[in-house]
Amino acid sequence: MASDVLAGLNTQQAAAVTALDGPALVLAGPGSGKTRVLAQRIAYLVRERGVPPRALLAVTFTNKAAREMRTRVETLLAEKVVGMWLGTFHATCARILRREAGAYLPITNEYVIFDESDQLALMKSIIRDDLNLDDKVNPPARFLNAIGALKNDLVTPDVYVPASYRDELVLRVYERYQERLAANNAVDFDDLLVQAVLLLRDHAAVLTKYQHMFAHILVDEFQDTNAAQYQLVRLLAAPRNNLFVVGDEDQSIYRWRGADYRNVLRLREDYPDLQTYLLEQNYRSTQRIITAAREVIDRNRHRTPKALFTENEEGPSLILYEAHNEAFEAQYVVDTIAALVAQGEAEPGECAVMYRTNAQSRTLEDAFIRANLPYRIVGATRFYGRREIKDLLAYLRLIHNTEDSVSLGRVINTPPRGIGDKTVQALQAWAADLGASTGQALHRLVEAPGGSPFSGRARGALHGFAALLDGWRSVRERVALPDLLRMVIDETGYEAYLKDGSEQGEERWENVQELINLTAEYEDLPLSSFLEEVTLVSDVDTLQEDVNAPTLLTLHAAKGLEFDVVFLVGLEESILPHQRSMDDEEQLAEERRLMYVGMTRARRLLYLIYAFSRTAWGEQRLNPPSRFLGDIPEGLVSMARGYGGTISGRQPAGMQWGSRPPRAYPQEEDISTVSYRAGQRVLHPRFGEGIVIESRKSGEDVEVSVAFEGAGIKRLLASFANLEVLDG
DNA sequence: AGGGACGGTCTTTTT
DNA sequence: GACCGTCCCT
Numbered sequence: 001m002a003s004d005v006l007a008g009l010n011t012q013q014a015a016a017v018t019a020l021d022g023p024a025l026v027l028a029g030p031g032s033g034k035t036r037v038l039a040q041r042i043a044y045l046v047r048e049r050g051v052p053p054r055a056l057l058a059v060t061f062t063n064k065a066a067r068e069m070r071t072r073v074e075t076l077l078a079e080k081v082v083g084m085w086l087g088t089f090h091a092t093c094a095r096i097l098r099r100e101a102g103a104y105l106p107i108t109n110e111y112v113i114f115d116e117s118d119q120l121a122l123m124k125s126i127i128r129d130d131l132n133l134d135d136k137v138n139p140p141a142r143f144l145n146a147i148g149a150l151k152n153d154l155v156t157p158d159v160y161v162p163a164s165y166r167d168e169l170v171l172r173v174y175e176r177y178q179e180r181l182a183a184n185n186a187v188d189f190d191d192l193l194v195q196a197v198l199l200l201r202d203h204a205a206v207l208t209k210y211q212h213m214f215a216h217i218l219v220d221e222f223q224d225t226n227a228a229q230y231q232l233v234r235l236l237a238a239p240r241n242n243l244f245v246v247g248d249e250d251q252s253i254y255r256w257r258g259a260d261y262r263n264v265l266r267l268r269e270d271y272p273d274l275q276t277y278l279l280e281q282n283y284r285s286t287q288r289i290i291t292a293a294r295e296v297i298d299r300n301r302h303r304t305p306k307a308l309f310t311e312n313e314e315g316p317s318l319i320l321y322e323a324h325n326e327a328f329e330a331q332y333v334v335d336t337i338a339a340l341v342a343q344g345e346a347e348p349g350e351c352a353v354m355y356r357t358n359a360q361s362r363t364l365e366d367a368f369i370r371a372n373l374p375y376r377i378v379g380a381t382r383f384y385g386r387r388e389i390k391d392l393l394a395y396l397r398l399i400h401n402t403e404d405s406v407s408l409g410r411v412i413n414t415p416p417r418g419i420g421d422k423t424v425q426a427l428q429a430w431a432a433d434l435g436a437s438t439g440q441a442l443h444r445l446v447e448a449p450g451g452s453p454f455s456g457r458a459r460g461a462l463h464g465f466a467a468l469l470d471g472w473r474s475v476r477e478r479v480a481l482p483d484l485l486r487m488v489i490d491e492t493g494y495e496a497y498l499k500d501g502s503e504q505g506e507e508r509w510e511n512v513q514e515l516i517n518l519t520a521e522y523e524d525l526p527l528s529s530f531l532e533e534v535t536l537v538s539d540v541d542t543l544q545e546d547v548n549a550p551t552l553l554t555l556h557a558a559k560g561l562e563f564d565v566v567f568l569v570g571l572e573e574s575i576l577p578h579q580r581s582m583d584d585e586e587q588l589a590e591e592r593r594l595m596y597v598g599m600t601r602a603r604r605l606l607y608l609i610y611a612f613s614r615t616a617w618g619e620q621r622l623n624p625p626s627r628f629l630g631d632i633p634e635g636l637v638s639m640a641r642g643y644g645g646t647i648s649g650r651q652p653a654g655m656q657w658g659s660r661p662p663r664a665y666p667q668e669e670d671i672s673t674v675s676y677r678a679g680q681r682v683l684h685p686r687f688g689e690g691i692v693i694e695s696r697k698s699g700e701d702v703e704v705s706v707a708f709e710g711a712g713i714k715r716l717l718a719s720f721a722n723l724e725v726l727d728g
Numbered sequence: 729a730g731g732g733a734c735g736g737t738c739t740t741t742t743t
Numbered sequence: 744g745a746c747c748g749t750c751c752c753t
Contacts, residue, residue: 062743115743116742190743192743193743253741254743256741256742257742356740356741357739357740358740359739359744362744416730416731418729418730420730422729423729457729535743538742538743554740554741554742556742557741557742575740578740578741579740580740581740590741594741617744618744729753730752730753731753732751732752733749733751734751735749735750736747736748737745737746737748738746
């Protein structure tokens with residue numbers, strides 16, 4: 001029976017893992033099936049050991065990973081798994097706080113979670129209103145970063161020892177920030193972890209309760225845990241220490257937000273009886289990809305030596321391509337995917353384009369849009385980050401939590417209803433006099449309109465808004481979530497506010513419709529559950545599974561995913577490795593791991609792409625190819641040469657993946673034979689349309705003079721210019 | 729109070 | 744080139 005459950009491991013490993021009781025660490029390379037091992041372990045515990053699912057705590061890195069884990073386990077068990085605690089660290093902590101916070105912390109169980117923009121708004125108010133500082137000299141983001149770093153290390157204001165004047169200020173802001181969060185009945189992302197850990201650490205009764213609750217704790221992507229998360233695991237796992245963690249130091253890419261892969265080493269010290277397993281066989285990629293990736297990662301020092309290998313086929317060469325600039329890079333990607341699809345070499349949905357920074361996605365999106373081909377994108381402008389969505393969520397949060405001054409500030413005059421800055425300030429002053437929150441003060445206007453200190457237009461506007469809020473609050477128990485949201489939209493005139501006649505307005509309104517649809521899924525749940533979930537979704541979580549189109553995503557977002565075909569773009573110095581990571585050895589090592597993670601996402605085809613020239617900050621920059629490319633043995637790579645396709649905008653409308661005719665790629669020799677005649681109309685990616693004046697051979701290349709309509713006469717090298725012949 | 733125009737400032741990566 | 748804050752005009 002056991003061998004059945006653990007079918008994916010080799011016999012020796014299966015036997016070892018099956019017999020496990022104490023703490024265990026599985027160091028698993030990419031594509032070694034570590035997620036599968038975790039799922040099998042869970043299935044084993046439930047089926048063979050009779051552990052009830054509700055006694056299991058399994059922590060994954062994203063909600064998407066959690067969903068996949070659930071599916072795997074349910075497949076293995078051939079039944080639904082009910083009651084298991086399965087989710088991210090943040091969701092787990094939110095759940096604990098949802099039950100315990102009210103009794104032990106200065107917030108209620110109905111607390112809300114502040115996301116980054118909420119934090120920023122709150123911090124700005126603290127600096128300006130509370131401390132009377134200039135937010136130019138003291139950027140809110142800097143304080144938030146400093147506080148975030150402290151929280152990741154579990155440093156609370158009462159134990160923080162400032163070492164400089166600067167630190168003194170940080171401490172003052174930190175204290176005030178925590179007070180204001182509490183006054184808003186809110187916690188920020190980091191607090192979810194910190195407050196949960198403190199709660200367990202300082203209250204033996206709570207700790208015991210949860211320790212008894214969880215018979216086994218399992219953690220995925222352990223290399224990316226921070227100090228707070230590590231403490232949480234330690235606290236909960238004791239005294240049984242039935243801990244099963246899976247990770248890979250080489251894939252640690254979140255050091256900048258407090259993750260510390262040395263937690264792996266710490267684990268060995270803290271649990272002397274820790275059993276360690278190495279999973280070195282890769283079941284995902286071709287030999288060429290694995291060999292290349294290993295060459296890249298092996299240059300990092302201070303790592304547990306791991307000899308990644310695969311028994312998969314050798315596979316085709318990795319393909320290296322130099323694009324002239326980022327536009328051609330993008331075009332090459334689109335054209336190559338189109339060609340692969342047309343030749344039946346790949347499914348569109350099995351292709352992914354990965355980049356270091358989100359800013360790089362723009363050019364890529366442009367190329368897909370111009371080619372009229374669908375794509376999926378992770379992150380970029382997040383759905384929940386959009387203005388219209390944030391506005392409406394702020395209304396819902398305000399209905400849910402009267403104390404949320406940040407949401408109140410956001411919507412009190414959105415859409416414009418005649419409540420200007422002056423009026424808001426007067427309202428805040430009045431609230432302060434009453435010793436009440438702004439939200440409570442508003443409520444008082446409805447209860448006792450006679451006592452209102454406001455007059456004239458401001459009075460009417462404020463009372464009207466307060467009445468709206470009160471109205472929604474009074475019905476929220478009885479009305480389903482989608483209906484509540486529709487009420488808000490109707491009664492605020494939000495639709496008319498968005499629809500300003502522009503295309504963007506229409507798009508925003510469509511997003512609102514989408515939000516209404518989303519709330520329908522939470523119809524039966526309390527408002528708080530909905531608000532919590534939308535705050536804790538990660539970027540990858542929003543990836544549509546059922547669309548057969550290529551995926552665009554950052555290297556960070558790519559962690560844990562795999563694709564048949566992977567394009568790594570922007571492989572240039574100052575992009576990867578990133579400029580800001582180049583003068584620190586630790587950071588540089590992390591950039592290398594990022595490259596490694598990207599490479600090992602690919603099953604069969606790996607394209608490595610860099611651009612000769614790239615526009616950044618409005619100007620051209622010539623970055624040399626990434627140093628990491630130099631670490632890949634030449635024998636594994638073949639160079640794609642020639643045009644990176646043409647930039648035209650002329651594809652017929654309505655084109656879908658697969659319906660496009662195969663496109664012949666001009667190879668290297670084609671360049672020299674391309675000839676231009678005087679009088680020909682040509683199209684240039686930057687200069688637009690023009691007419692060829694003269695064309696002559698110049699060494700290996702062809703030099704063309706073109707008179708452009710907008711840019712005048714230019715002399716261009718054919719191999720770089722990538723002119724498209726329009727006629728003649 | 730509100731809207732439009734302008735100028736300065738950034739972007740690493742994210743739960 | 745995108746977003747924010749400020750200023751100025753209505």
